[in-house]
Amino acid sequence: MKTFVIKWMLLCLFISANAQSDQVRIITGIVTEKSTNNPIPGALVSIKGINRGTTSDVNGKYSIDVPTGATQLVFSSVGYVTQEIAINNQQTINVALAPDTKVLSEVVVTGYATKNKRSITGSVATMAPQPRSYPQPNPSTESYKATEETGFQNVRQQPVTTFSADVDRASYSNIRRLLNNGQRPPKDAVRLEEMINYFSYQYPQPAGETPLSITTELTESPWNSGLQLLRVGLQARRVKNDKLPPSNLVFLLDVSGSMNAANKLPLVQASLNLLVDQLRPVDRVAIVVYAGAAGLVLPPTSGNQPQRIKDAINQLHAGGSTAGGAGIELAYKVAKDNWITNGNNRVILATDGDFNVGLSGEGELQRLIEQERKKGIFLSVLGFGMGNLKDDRLETLADKGNGNYAYIDNLPEARKVFINEFGGTLFTVAKDVKLQLEFNPAYVQAYRLLGYENRRLANEDFKNDQKDAGDLGAGHSVTAIYELIPAGTKSRYLPKTDSLKYQTFIDTKVSTQSGELVTLKVRYKQPADSVSQQLQHIVKTQTVPFNRVTADFRFAAAVAEFGLLLSESSYKGSAGYGQVVKLAKGALTDDSEGYRSEFVRLVKTASGLTSSGEVVDEDKE
Incomplete structure (x- = not known):
């Protein structure tokens, strides 16, 4: 009996020891970017x-089971410096990763090749690194194009x-950067x-051979009682990456002294590395x-040589003045010399926009870009950094170059531009896209287009095919919202103008019998064509209550x-941050990437920076 007891005790000790060795605890936390x-x-x-191991979700959150005896957690992400954190007795470990500013070697420009500086002698133009203490630009040097809000127009x-x-998205990511840094964005930064x-919104794919589909919805305005909102949506055809035409890309990279900051050239390098991973053997890349x-x-x-391309990107350093004009001229020359017939011939400019040496006159730059656009070489622009961002110039260059303008404030945004929206970012399926709406005065007294101040025609x-307009890439969508004052509705926004003496007589009976609120026309060109084609869509007068329209429309609203609140619009009515949060949280569908949830957080951040004193109280939502 005594022997049995001893054996039973030893067995319990053995089981307990093994249970102790297999015991785990859960550690949670959030991984964020240090600078933002x-x-x-x-x-x-x-x-x-x-x-x-595990990975962080779209909100940066993670949870990991850690066995007894483990001493350190390792946090890593492409483009960031890896960190090792001691576990000790912590249950929550939050970590902020810094962008990786490590440079591999010095670049020497020698015509059509690069070499390590130590391997050559003589007079050679070099892109040498500047001291790490390079002074940061004054925030007051950022520049934005002045915009004047458009009022209601009498029908x-x-x-x-x-x-x-x-299809530009730069304003939103730039606003996000400013708000995350505790700054209220300038009014002119809000587009x-x-x-x-x-x-992204769930519009139907185009039918037949047409590259565009048209979607409309009509509902009540949530911030101006008695008024209506009309949403117009265009959807460009989605094309699988392996079906896209071959690309002739020229990366035009600003390596001047103003780019010597962690969120500038190092972020450019990390972003383009993501793009390189999407390339196919039929695609070609040059770097200027x-x-x-x-x-x-x-x-x-x-x-099919991604490492060679990445090596050329990763060895760049920032230093010197900014010969932006000369860089653009060379980039276009390289693109022309390597032209791909029926391909995507494009220059991708990455810069903070601080051109100050050489071909820098605004008119001269624009004329050069317009000339090359007519020859079939488009220009896409990527803005980086803060303090001296020349948003106005970058937006104009992209507009003149038939390309899109994106502002990249962090690596997740680079993933969005170069991975999630790869086709739309680089491949045009419809160019010179114009919209024209004719409102029926029997139903509409006045209308106002929200935004698009820089896009009015x-x-x-x-019908002038010589007039340049916006372009849609594969899978891109365009959304426009009009606010309407219905016929017979009293509104303080109604424009005060004299009646026209010789206006055309309108047969109200005929107009109302049609039941047509507006006729929408869309003109576009196929990428290789010079003559436009036209689509037409009729919007009927039937209004859907706001709580019954699609989640996409509610979120867009x-x-x-x-935007009306940030720009301090004269037409914001009863708009408020609390209502924005309520509307957005009720429309968080199709949010696998977390962009809509991030928007809600951003609105709450902005509410704390407002001078009106309105702060969103999460406990009361």
């Missing part, structure tokens, strides 16, 4: 010395409205159309850099209302 405090999705969290005097499609179009001089650091290289430009 934005969450980093997809960051790898692993246990040092043990083959076990009996001006029934027709025309504007160019716009409503770019905020609304930052998000500019600072005190411009040079070709990588001749056209096939997409004269009505006679609609929330974004528009947020």
